[in-house]
Amino acid sequence: MVLDYFNASPKEYKCIFTSGATAALKLVGEAFPWSDQSCFMYTMENHNSVLGIREYALSQGSAAFAIDIEESLDHSRGNLMSVKVSQHQIQRRNEARFFEKEPTGGAYNLFAFPSECNFSGLRFSLDLVKIIKEDSDRILEGSPFCSGRWMVLIDAAKGCATQTLDLSKHPADFVVISFYKLFGYPTGLGALIARNDAAKLLKKTYFSGGTVAASIADTDFIKRRQEIEELFEDGTTSFLSIASIRHGFKMLNSLTMPSISRHTTSLTTYVRKMLLALKHENGASVCTLYRSDNVKVVCHGWGPIISFNLRRPDNSWFGYREVEKLASLSQIQLRVRNIEWERTLGFPQTGCFCNPGACAKYLGLSHSDLLSNIEAGHVCWDDYDVVNGKPAGAVRVSFGYMSTYEDAKMAYLLWMWLLKFIDFVRTSFVSLPNQIGRYHLRERPSSFLNEGPRKLLAGGVFLKSITIYPIKSCAGFSAASWPLSSTGLQYDREWLLKSLTGDILTQKKVPEMCLISTSIDLHQGILFVESPRCKERLQINFKSNTCNGSTGEDFHIHGQRYEGRSYNNEVNIWFSQAVGQPCCLLRCSMSNYYLNNSRCVGMRRDVQSRLNFVNEAQFLLISKESVSDLNDRISSNMKNSALGVAVQVNPMRFRPNLVISGGEPYAEDGWRTLKIGDNCFTSQGGCNRCQMINLVNEGGQMQKSNEPLATLASYRRVKGKILFGILLRYETADEVEQETNSWLQVGQEIHPNSF
Template sequence: YLDHAGSALYAESHIKSVANDLCTNTFSNPHSNSSTSRLCSDIIDQVRYRILQHFGTDSNEYCVIFTSGATGAINLVAESFLWSNVESVAEFVYTEDNHTSVLGMRSLASDRGASRVRCLSHDEAYRLLSRSRGGAGDTPGGCRTSLDGNSLFVYPAQSNFSGLKYPLSWIQKVQSGALDFCSNWYCLLDAASYVSTNRLDLSVYKPDFVCLSFYKLFGYPTGLGALLVRNSSAGLLRKRYYGGGTVLIALSSHMFHVPRPLLHERLEDGTINFLSVIALQHGFNVFEKLVGTMDKVSMHTFGLARYTFKKLSRLHHFNGNPAVILYVDTQYDDPNTQGNVVNFNLLRPNGDYIGYAEVLHLANLRNIQLRTGCFCNPGACRRHLSLSVEDLKSHFRAGHVCGDDRDLVNGKPTGTVRVSFGYYNTKSDADRLIATIKDCFCTQEGSEFVKMDTAQSSRCIYQLFNDRCLPVHTDGELIVDCFDRPSE
């Protein structure tokens, strides 16, 4: 299983522990006032504390808002962030390497007060934020003395495309005006990919908002995430909609309501997914028993990624041409800058790309689970594949959309192959992947590859080994057979 960045594998002991708890105890809606409700509420409070403890902080510094996932947390910030009044300066700035959920914030930011929306390229972000102090131009340059606008910067702690770990020092630099001095700057850190294999210490780095999904960490439960809000920035979230138990009073006949005073009480609309929250308690218990510390997980998964990177980089065809093209931002020499991801495409002996759909089909036959495409990160995908905006539009006009198997357009890849490691992976998992690529895609002298479609709805991949041929048909079922090499 090599798709930890997609979702972690849940532990058997975790599921058994949750099932035993649910069968032994009765939990009811925490908005009720029964004994079973109070039991549920008490455990939810304990889980909030456990989450903050896991990230090196407490309720004096941060608040936990339960959401449907990292995307739900991002959406909550987008809909609630207090940008500015009409005359103030407010910007929404994000890095090119970001999840599509962040791109979805742009229209809300523009509609609700952001005077400018801009995307920082990879190089531009490093150039602006590598400075030790000061902002763009290092002068206020026409800004008013009073900073009444609020600006927001969003970036991932770790790229889900390449596994690059971005500097967490950017948080404080942005908050101090590294992008400009014209407004008050706040930071939303997308930690979904990062926290699955790394320790995020909020006692050292203090973003205003942090989004995450718990299935990336434990595998179960799904559909549950959190927005961690720094208490000093809580006043910036002014949600318009309210529902469920988020109010002290609401009148049906008049436009009057009073929100609850605690942040999580007024931002968690309706009844939270309380049984899944209870499952988190068991997730933390099992996780700590199995792996110990996140630092161990970080080093272990980095080591596997580094090993895989080095092995793949050495694979060649019989004619000396490389069999693999790797999409990297580091050379896998430092766990502080590189995470658990290896991203690549495969090449034929003549240098032509092998589509990621072919790789996925062969991996499925070998029972290797991996991910292909752009991983909901169009910016990083475009940069690493050296695609222009017009290229992407051309691919769309040709019929390629997110999540399909149109892996090549005019011979050029529309996506890549990604493998990612979790705490449960071993060196043998990496070796199995490498052996599969070597056996199925690295040709020896006298071998050749032929690819053809047997029908519009069917895909057939032929790998020729001298006088024998292995056909792989994927049309609802997988069939593997051998036959004599066809005549010319």
């Protein structure tokens, strides 16, 4: 059935089931007959899973290089299309061994390309199979690898869902597919379709119970199975999943590939035209689409993918994370995978989609840009979407098959989704005249945060509450007075929980952490911790030797290196029960945790102070008046939209250290410095809010809504951030000792200095 779908004769091809397309690619990389005369050539537009084959090639002494492919008219050959290859730098890990002998031309080389680029939707011409296999001398003229024996691998995981791949016309040696990407089910099942003669060249090392005919335990003897599928399918295949794919093929065959292709093309064309039509009030285009109809690559059309970024009226970029954050408030999920919506309707995602070559190519990122981004702390899956003024990724919308247009329900859902998506982009990112106060406000100049001089109320501004959060992401406790240290409030965020795999646990990953309550007795020097999941209250003595070992554990958070001390097994078992997964408690060491990497400037707000396990700065300050204004706006929005009873937000929803009372709403935005009692603080700017403030603990259960982030997004967006509250740094002359003699006390008057 699989071979029939690709019009591959069983006499020429075999289907090897794997755990996915990635496993199929890994199989080829592991077993390919690499030598120091071999070469792995691949197009720049390739998934990371294809690029990973490079490691096998280089480790065996082979060369590897990326190429760009262009086509042009060859007048000397009767105006036939001629393929031109632009070769990137050759990569090799053992140059000396390579130059010991001249290439003989007998080595096996591998060329890999996708049938469809998962970043741009570019469809490569499948004629590349014959061109590379039969005309490599001309295509790679001057290259030491032009006369080798070339084999071709096609990554068809994305392309074969909407484009026919006929192996009788395009006889590739290897084709990898994913059934999940083909028709949405099952997950964890893919296949390698291999030509029989090519598969026999693969050198398999490992053997398992299902791949050998006989073996002897105490001597070097095995007899491998002869059939290709039996030789390469290690262990028990997912036979239930394999049995289910016939239903997927039955559906695809009933729809027919030409119909699916026409359908997805029409959807893509519609959305593309709608996005290109969006203009700001000054006439500037809103969307930059990463596709050129004048592209000169060997192209067989475009798949149902639209990758784009959004610009402000001044031509600066909206980050894709900002798009993702606002989309979630409009009930448009950009990252959560859902089979029905991903495969049958539109599926937006953000980032580089594991295709670094295409990402760099279309975004115009040079090697120096990429290295600079990495040195600045940018890695896959992080929140740094615009680095040094350039986007580090994009937003992608892709389409797949659906039932039929005659299926009224599915057609209606699809149409409503398209309208909702286009309306979301228009209302959230398009600058229009005379609409400053509405939801779609994109940017305001920085001066909007300080609209004229702020006047204090007659009673002045006072410190209303002090909250300490000893363990990162766990509940804090309030105090009438509390000592200050060179890291902020003493003991604030001095502990954290770390999983056994090395991940730092936060409420984003483990919402139950908010149920863990804490308190500190300064006189006894004890941290008390309680959880509804644990019968006993845990006591941690600051000064007792409860930490294991004499050396600390090094790790990084937000670009800063820390040294943490771990606790004994009894403490770790308690916290593992409290959060429902194995973890360990770490305490920030007293030594060597200054931010010492200047390349991380800009990624973390406070780069001068000593910091415990905080995200950006030592303190977060929230104004009671600002929260009251926010609640008024939420109530007004609820009344206007007839959505029911408005949610009243408590200041503690924002996890502040300091809550102040008095003054006008948002007066704190304009403060440069402030003095509380005899203690001086410097503002680090506004605090960028995320979905965490939409989570609330109700009766021991975490509940999520759109508020207050949705309302804040309507009037508090500045340069891609939704700001509420300000971050502070404690100005102390004592840069060495942890403890100071200074205290904060509820009721102290606050004296700010504005910009």
